[in-house]
Amino acid sequence: MAERLLEVDNLQVSFATEDGVVRAVDGVSFTLDRGEVLAIVGESGSGKSVTSMTLMGLTRGVNSRFGGSAKLKGKELLSASEEDLQKIRGAEIAMIFQDPISSLSPVHRIGDQIVEQIRAHDKKISKAAAFDRAVELMERVGIPHARGRARAYPHEFSGGMRQRAMIAMALSLSPSVLIADEPTTALDVTIQAQILDEVKDLKEHSDSGIIFVTHDLGVVADIADRVIVMYAGRVVEKGTLDEIFYDPQHPYTWGLLGSVTRMDRDPPKRLPSIPGLPPSLINAPAGCHFRPRCPHEFDRCREVPPLEARVSEAPDHLDRCWLSVEDKRSRREVEGRIGLVKDTVPA
Amino acid sequence: MNDEVGKEHREGERDHAAQAFKSGRRGPDAGTQGEEELRAAGRSLAGSDKPLLEAEHLQLYFPVKKGIVVDRTIGHVHAVDDCSIALREGETLGVVGESGCGKSTFARCMVRLLEPTAGILRYRGRDITHLGRRKLELLRREAQLVFQDPVSSLNPRKRVGQIVGTPIRLHGGDKRNGVEDRVRELLGRVGLNPEHINRFPHEFSGGQRQRIGVARALAVDPKLIVLDEPVSALDVSIQAQVINLLDDLQDDFGLSYVFIAHDLSVVRHVSDRIAVMYLGKIVELSPARELYTKPIHPYTQALLGAIPIPDPEENRARERVVVGGEPPNPVDPPPGCRFHTRCPYATEVCKEVEPPLAEYPGGHLAACHHPQSLAQGDLEKVSRSPLSPLGSAGLLPNGKESPVPQIEANGGSGLRGRLKRITPA
Numbered sequence: 001m002a003e004r005l006l007e008v009d010n011l012q013v014s015f016a017t018e019d020g021v022v023r024a025v026d027g028v029s030f031t032l033d034r035g036e037v038l039a040i041v042g043e044s045g046s047g048k049s050v051t052s053m054t055l056m057g058l059t060r061g062v063n064s065r066f067g068g069s070a071k072l073k074g075k076e077l078l079s080a081s082e083e084d085l086q087k088i089r090g091a092e093i094a095m096i097f098q099d100p101i102s103s104l105s106p107v108h109r110i111g112d113q114i115v116e117q118i119r120a121h122d123k124k125i126s127k128a129a130a131f132d133r134a135v136e137l138m139e140r141v142g143i144p145h146a147r148g149r150a151r152a153y154p155h156e157f158s159g160g161m162r163q164r165a166m167i168a169m170a171l172s173l174s175p176s177v178l179i180a181d182e183p184t185t186a187l188d189v190t191i192q193a194q195i196l197d198e199v200k201d202l203k204e205h206s207d208s209g210i211i212f213v214t215h216d217l218g219v220v221a222d223i224a225d226r227v228i229v230m231y232a233g234r235v236v237e238k239g240t241l242d243e244i245f246y247d248p249q250h251p252y253t254w255g256l257l258g259s260v261t262r263m264d265r266d267p268p269k270r271l272p273s274i275p276g277l278p279p280s281l282i283n284a285p286a287g288c289h290f291r292p293r294c295p296h297e298f299d300r301c302r303e304v305p306p307l308e309a310r311v312s313e314a315p316d317h318l319d320r321c322w323l324s325v326e327d328k329r330s331r332r333e334v335e336g337r338i339g340l341v342k343d344t345v346p347a
Numbered sequence: 348m349n350d351e352v353g354k355e356h357r358e359g360e361r362d363h364a365a366q367a368f369k370s371g372r373r374g375p376d377a378g379t380q381g382e383e384e385l386r387a388a389g390r391s392l393a394g395s396d397k398p399l400l401e402a403e404h405l406q407l408y409f410p411v412k413k414g415i416v417v418d419r420t421i422g423h424v425h426a427v428d429d430c431s432i433a434l435r436e437g438e439t440l441g442v443v444g445e446s447g448c449g450k451s452t453f454a455r456c457m458v459r460l461l462e463p464t465a466g467i468l469r470y471r472g473r474d475i476t477h478l479g480r481r482k483l484e485l486l487r488r489e490a491q492l493v494f495q496d497p498v499s500s501l502n503p504r505k506r507v508g509q510i511v512g513t514p515i516r517l518h519g520g521d522k523r524n525g526v527e528d529r530v531r532e533l534l535g536r537v538g539l540n541p542e543h544i545n546r547f548p549h550e551f552s553g554g555q556r557q558r559i560g561v562a563r564a565l566a567v568d569p570k571l572i573v574l575d576e577p578v579s580a581l582d583v584s585i586q587a588q589v590i591n592l593l594d595d596l597q598d599d600f601g602l603s604y605v606f607i608a609h610d611l612s613v614v615r616h617v618s619d620r621i622a623v624m625y626l627g628k629i630v631e632l633s634p635a636r637e638l639y640t641k642p643i644h645p646y647t648q649a650l651l652g653a654i655p656i657p658d659p660e661e662n663r664a665r666e667r668v669v670v671g672g673e674p675p676n677p678v679d680p681p682p683g684c685r686f687h688t689r690c691p692y693a694t695e696v697c698k699e700v701e702p703p704l705a706e707y708p709g710g711h712l713a714a715c716h717h718p719q720s721l722a723q724g725d726l727e728k729v730s731r732s733p734l735s736p737l738g739s740a741g742l743l744p745n746g747k748e749s750p751v752p753q754i755e756a757n758g759g760s761g762l763r764g765r766l767k768r769i770t771p772a
Contacts, residue, residue: 043582044553158673159446188445188609193653193669215582218612221662222655241659259587260657263612263639270594271616273587277552 005073005176005209006032006055012067013047013054020282024050026233027068029307032177032209037199039224039241040213041256045278047233048213052179054078055211056095057085072177091121094170098182100162104154110165111135111150118172137168141198160191167198174206181213196222217260221245229253232279232289235307239317247329249310249319251340252290254332258339272339288320295341296323296331398433398472399571399603400457400490404737405430405466407449407456411678422678426452427463428627429736434571439597439604441618441635443611443650445674449627450607454573457605458490459483488518491564495576497556501548507534507559508544514566533562538592554585558592565596573605578613590617611654615639623647626674626685628736629704632712641720643713646670646686648720684716692717696742703735703751705743718744 013025025047032038040048053059055070055077070077072092080088097103105113114134119125125133131150138146141164154162163183170178180199184192200223203210212223220227220241227244229237229252237250248254255274261267276293279285285292287302294301300322307320321328332338408423426449434440434457442450455461459468459475468476470486478486491514494500501510511533512526531541537558539551548556557577564572574593578586590613596602608614614621614635621638623631623646631644642648649670656662672689675681681688687697694717702714707725712732731741731749741751 043584160673189611189653190445190649190670191673193655193667194671196655197669216655217583217657218655221657221659245657245659255584257657259584261586261590261610261612261616262657263615263651263654264656264658264661266636267616270591271587273591274584275588277554277585 002033002035004033007071010068011070013050014065016063022281023233028235030228034207034209036225037203037210037212037223039220039227041220042230046230048230049181052181052213056093090117091173092175093177094175096166096170096180096183098185100166106154109151114169114172121173137172141168159187163195176208178208179211233281237319243317249328250321251294251296254338255340272334274340397436399436400434401469402457403431403467405456405463407452408464424677425627425680430629431734437601437603438619439606439617441614441621442607443614444624448624450624451575454605454607458573488567489569490571491569492573493560493564493577495579497560503548506545511562511566518567533565537562554581557589571603575607626677626680628685630714637711643718644715645690645692700742701739703739704732705729706732716744
């Protein structure tokens with residue numbers, strides 16, 4: 001069995017704001033092993049980015065409160081001191097952000113920025129050796145003429161190349177956990193395909209565990225081994241890639257899968273959609289957070305459903321819905337495909 | 348009941364206005380004879396007798412300046428380079444391509460938000476390329492836009508009532524009901540609560556803001572809406588809501604859409620025809636379904652191949668061609684076929700000869716010397732489309748030469764030279 005890298009248990013993150021306490025992450029648990037890609041899927045505001053940033057210690061602040069635990073190779077991250085975190089960041093957990101232009105320093109050369117990170121963690125390495133290492137990394141992620149390009153500034157790079165430079169930087173210390181937060185959202189599809197190929201290559205040739213945060217189910221289907229679906233700060237469903245796509249148990253997952261437009265099929269006349277809007281996290285509805293938007297809601301939904309396995313043949317496929325498995329399987333079909341509700345023409 | 352009467356009334360008014368526009372009553376300069384001629388030319392180019400908007404050999408070059416004291420022009424960004432298209436009434440034309448391919452610029456040119464450097468634009472058969480501001484008023488009323496970013500396209504200091512009501516006031520529409528009633532009606536129509544008429548944009552979510560943008564566009568009873576990446580900034584579940592709304596509105600009001608997007612799966616869902624652009628050129632124009640089942644241009648194939656399918660099994664089963672490299676600099680586009688630098692099928696001819704838009708059976712157009720996924724016999728029936736760029740060769744993919752029409756330039760030269768008439772060879 002592969003080594004367990006991350007163990008997140010009942011993670012809670014809340015922020016005090018002027019309007020009240022925002023419960024951004026509410027009881028999230030997952031594990032990450034070496035060599036696997038875990039996708040965290042959800043819409044904006046579902047808490048997927050806060051979860052990943054908390055692992056890096058990037059959400060610490062006077063107004064934030066944490067609960068539960070997040071352990072990296074058995075070491076607690078939530079209570080780690082700032083110095084310990086400095087050592088962990090980059091070397092043990094590295095992160096790739098969505099927007100490379102705002103995550104790179106505009107006034108330093110790309111190569112120097114990578115060198116800086118290498119030398120911050122390894123005081124003994126010489127500048128020249130660190131630079132060679134930076135060039136080597138840039139070559140590895142597919143930047144042509146890497147030696148010359150290392151002396152360029154971020155504005156001289158295209159969007160795809162900047163994202164490659166970010167990946168090179170993240171890889172510079174061979175971290176065991178790589179967190180990619182929407183790394184391809186700002187890129188064109190052809191460039192996205194190139195970056196996804198890089199990530200797949202990484203998965204095969206290094207033994208890092210990768211957490212891939214995205215809202216694009218196409219990207220998930222392409223890259224993930226296991227999937228977590230988040231809604232309003234909670235995990236609503238968790239399972240392997242095939243379980244989530246072919247036997248989705250939570251109505252929100254049906255809605256997500258149903259509202260995706262597909263280019264390999266003739267489009268239905270109307271897309272099944274999810275009615276309504278996500279709730280405010282300050283004043284989230286009692287019980288199941290999805291209740292106000294769910295057409296299958298019933299009395300029991302006022303209690304918070306636990307995240308547990310309900311499909312007997314798949315003990316690792318967990319979901320947070322009170323409906324019985326038979327009910328779910330019969331209700332999730334909308335016009336021959338998985339969907340939440342038939343979208344009707346408004347009167 | 349009342350609503351229906353109101354709608355009928357507005358429709359009557361709109362038809363009347365359209366009639367006036369068609370017969371050129373608002374523009375005394377439009378001689379009937381010349382117009383007939385133009386319309387006849389439009390008909391042959393469009394291949395349809397009811398084109399709403401036609402762009403012929405539209406070109407827009409942006410100058411690249413250098414120097415602080417002396418403002419020298421050192422080159423041009425070839426944003427839109429000789430693109431022709433005819434938009435039929437009631438259809439949705441999808442325009443796709445990577446960022447920087449000129450799709451937004453092309454669409455904005457089509458409704459004269461940007462001034463083309465060359466080419467001819469016709470609205471309902473009437474030349475609008477050089478119409479002044481006042482004479483353009485009717486086009487402004489009939490063609491509206493919805494933008495990608497619902498945050499920056501709505502004035503944060505104005506209330507929804509003002510945002511949606513301003514176009515109605517400007518165009519002096521619907522005096523009978525009063526502007527506020529009309530705004531309420533529109534808000535209801537796009538799925539917002541009419542009671543929210545006094546709210547500010549920041550009080551709405553992204554999807555709701557996009558609905559405000561749609562309501563504003565609808566306010567003047569347009570015939571054509573240019574949608575510039577209308578759902579790209581929205582979450583998937585909200586995307587589906589907005590797409591369904593746009594679909595309903597099209598059915599109810601008989602709208603034509605130009606739908607710009609980089610997401611090919613969304614475009615398939617909404618479009619009747621799709622134009623694929625690469626570096627300022629239209630490389631493929633096809634009925635929507637055909638484009639996905641039978642992509643002819645290697646670039647289209649590459650785009651389709653790059654999109655991951657939200658279905659794990661089909662994704663694993665699929666063989667994907669990942670195109671390397673990035674689009675070249677549009678200031679100095681490569682000669683010949685612009686895709687040859689990245690194309691896996693490129694040969695010598697691609698580097699030198701610009702391929703014409705060849706017309707394949709089924710109204711499928713593609714500009715490529717090495718067409719892909721053709722059925723047997725397709726290659727024999729190929730002809731040069733009149734939408735082909737002027738600089739493209741007569742050489743068809745089956746090796747035959749076709750006559751290239753000659754152009755008469757009218758006044759000026761180079762970029763400033765406007766094309767007056769295209770005479771068939």
